[in-house]
Amino acid sequence: MPKIQASTVAEHRATQRAALLEAARALLSQHPDQIPSLADVAEHAGLARSSVYSYFKSRADMFDALVTDTFPRWSAYVDKQMDSATTSGQKILTYVEANLQLVARGDHALARALAAIGGSETLASSSRLLHDSLEVPLRTALAEHGAAQPEYMAELIQSIVYTLSRMIENGLSLRAATGLARELLAPYVAQKAG
Structure with missing residues (x-):
């Protein structure tokens, strides 16, 4: 033994x-x-x-456990980064930057690999929970910032994150991606909240 x-x-x-x-x-x-x-x-x-x-019990069982373990880590990381920001505008930028940092360090590639492994209910459920849990603090920051429709604005911010994520995976540096996000979002986040 x-x-x-x-x-x-x-x-x-x-x-x-x-x-x-x-x-x-x-x-x-x-x-x-x-x-x-x-x-x-x-x-x-x-x-x-x-x-x-x-x-x-099987490889699928192990990857289901990995999904259940991995996705909450992503959400916790983004939440922790956003908590360190002091204004709603900073929280919005921090949301984008934290997600891009995770993509740059390979976490998104891991999520894509897990998605490619199979369409298990655990993956689908965890993926929905991840996206929902990620959007809550973003929507809150957007509402605090004065967005008339925070749920729609969150979708727009997500589309920026997705596009920049794809660019990072195709070779764009994290620094360049962050710079593009700041250039695009700076006028919006510089507005006074409310």
Whole structure:
């Protein structure tokens, strides 16, 4: 029996499961066009292939768990960045920039890779929850800033994020993408709220 490396079996299992998810995340981020096998993930995590089945029933089960783990991280990162902004205009710009930072560091490629793996209900549900949770603080900032229809303005801001995300994935630097976002949005966010 392998030696546990935590104070309890439950902690050991949680650590091992997290290591497997992190290994899957790393492999997908490095090669989003290649879906790693359970054996690849186990090897990357430094675990025996057979031990993966103690945590996940199948590759699809593991990727569902990765979706459930990954999307809330994205939302939490954006929320944390927006919380550091002091004005509604800064919050709007920060929303865009935080999303672009995640794209530039590879998180969007991971999300696309997860989407390509399959159309599981977990992916669809988590994706809807991610987009909904991301739009709440954006809509709030837009309402505070005086947008007459924050839900529609949020869709416009999202279209900017999507377009710049695609540009980053095609080679545009984060700095250039952020500069374009600021150039486009600066007149709007410079307006006084209300």
